[in-house]
Amino acid sequence: MARKRSVEDIQTYAQDIVDTVREPLLMLDTTLRVRSANRAFYQTFKVSSEETENRLIYELGNGQWDIPDLRTLLEDVVPKSSVFNDFELEHTFPIIGRRIMLLNARKLQAGHHGELLVLAMEDVTERRRSEADLEAIETYAQNIVDTVREPLLILDKTLRVRSGNRAFYQTFKVSLEETEERLIYELGNGQWDIPNLRTLLEDIVPKSSVFNDFELEHDFPAIGRRVMLLNARKLQAGHHGELLVLAMEDVTERRRAEEDVAKAKEAAETANKTKSLFLANMSHELRTPLNAILGYSEMLHEEAVEGQMDALGADLDRITVAGKHLLALINDILDLSKIEAGKMELFLESFDIGEMIDEIATTIRPMVDRNGNTLHIASAPNLGTMHADQIKVRQGLFNLLSNAGKFTQEGTITLDASRQVMDEREWIVFRVADTGIGLSPEQIVKLFQDFTQADASTTRKFGGTGLGLALTRRFCQMMGGDVTVHSVPGEGSVFTLKLPAVVTDGADLLAAAHLDLAHPSEGSETVEPMPTQDCVLVVDDDPVQRDLIQRFLSKAGFCVRTAAGGEAGLRMARLLQPVAITLDVMMPDFDGWSVLAALKADAKLREIPVIMLTMVDDPDRGFTLGAADFATKPVDWERLCQILRKYACPNEPCPVLLIENDGVARATTRSILEREGWKVSEADGAKVGLESMRSERPSLIVLNLSTLEMSGIEFVEHVRQHHEWQSIPIVVVAADELTPEDKERLGSSVEAILYRARNSQEALLEQVRDQVSQGTRMRRGR
């Protein structure tokens, strides 16, 4: 009894376990009748135990399990083996609809129950559906990948190919079979086993998640030499793990096209140079015979005049005039080709403007008179001299005047000249006004272009090459000026030629710099003639700043040369050996400090004083002087001098104590003080200063606050406590703005605090003057 109960207990226990299994289970006997089912079965298939137990499996739920595949399984497969796994059955069940069931079976020897078959049914419908979805997504992704025209390879972490896209197979003429699951290096008989690619994939890729535009040039056996642009991206691709997408763009054609363009450009540039050279040579060749024609006709003319053969003389004169005209045209072409080749140079000299105008008037008057015109000269008195390329100024004015004469009949041609100040700079302004046919706005647009006259018919009617105005403008621009025109058709034209009163070669260099920009391949090695006078070299990358510094330095009478960058600056420094250099701190190619270091490292340049300039944020402030290598602090000297005069003692020379720890600054300041008539004693620090005061009481102290061992402020306090020294005026030179506390401490015990100059062009000027005079002394000393 007890044993039976315990057997029942075990059965119940087994049934409980079976019921807790969430997968539907059926227990069948060898006749395929249901012995029992678990709770999950009844729930899943919505049937009761009454309509299930002891029934043939095929009869269950109105025969919903009478499925051919299941019959085959149960009747053919099961009897032959004791187990079967994962038999997938797809069937439409009347109550629960279409399902995919995964069947697993196991035969059990269940004691007196005999042999039982446990049939477990797992509903995998959902799982299969999501798997199908996933597959659809992957197919979708693959389709996208396949439509990309760029070859793509998807690699796993071990650099094995997961897949390639259609473009890959087509481009590299390989099949899917010989690609997938292979190491990338094995593909197509090792055609991808490229050292650069190995480096890329094995060294670079592991360290970064992306690389862009890696250019690979390789001779691929199937497709020949190609340039491939590789781009890669690492992806976290779910269960696929980390994948690397490698995109290969064939840029062979593009590179070839780029090369072609570069070659074409080079060819065009060469052709242009050849043209300029041809023009230059041609003009030269034309001038040689013309030389003879002119020479002989002049000679014959002289003989004719001497032999009193006047009729012959007039004819010979005509030959000479025509020949000279031809020569002028050839010269224009030569000039223009020289400008184009960047070989035009300026010959700067000082000359009297009035004299030049008189000479031009004498030359041009016969030409102007020819059309019944009157020439009127109306230049301002006392024009004085200008510094420019006289030949080019003459040529420009001559052009404007002869044009005016050509296009005016029975009218007036006026030349006036004046000296004007614009933008803090002196200009000489020439105006050529006529009462001729005038110009329409359309004609004005074309006016200054090379080989273009206002109207094609003009050429036939009035002659000329059409180069005159273009040349005039180019010449003016080379000298830092320009030509402008104002005209009313039918009433006349006014041409205004504006030139700096003092043209500097800097303008030339600026022009050269522009040329460099236009033709970077030519480099900036425009070898300028060595200047005859000593020059200041301005090194600044900012054209506006460069122009500004150049302008006011040249206005102050310095010869100025400019360089647009550090390297050019160094080169020009070597070439020019300037008396001083101003150096911008912030420059792109290499900054001012590096240039300074290079200057100081060069034995030939070491001695040249350098003034460092640095821009401040506020553009209104113009430029601020930074620490100069020589002068350390750009002190406002003028202000210093004023103060000095105020404290000068009755009997000169007055003793002044200069406390400055920087030797060069001390020397500079000393020279200023001495120039102002002071007797200077120096101290390189505050302590030494105090000691020297004990032997001689100065009537003024000039103190650099950043003096090292004892602070400047302490020094001031010391002096003020000493009753004999209390009344000595102290001028403090501070490198930076003082803090309010420092100011308070100094209070009334100092006479003036000079900060390093801001916004002070004057100070820079002083600085340069000072450095130049110092430099000159040094040179003389050598």
Next chain:
Amino acid sequence: MTKILLVEDNEMNRDMLSRRLERRGYVVVLAFDGQSGVEAARSQLPDLVLMDMSLPVLDGWEATRRLKADVITAQMPVIALTAHAMSSDREKALEAGCDDYDTKPIDLPRLLEKIEALLLGDKRNLHD
């Protein structure tokens, strides 16, 4: 009588310039290339040399250098004549030792001025 050596390979230029100079009273000696120019300077000892720069055999720059290197001819003023109106040519000529420089086409009054200035300077030096 002032003797001028004209070294010029172009026949017309040579003929023209020599005739014009002769008409003004100079004695003109001719040479057709740099080499013969140097030889003529040594043998004829002219007061001044007008030297074309682009000459056959020996160019004007080299001929001038040789003249200036020879004690016999070193003091002879040399005026470079060149068709190249570029300052680099001028500098090249002055570097070679030319005392002055003029561009072609020859502007006779201008050239005469330069000739006279050099001859005058020369004489002044002699008198000093």
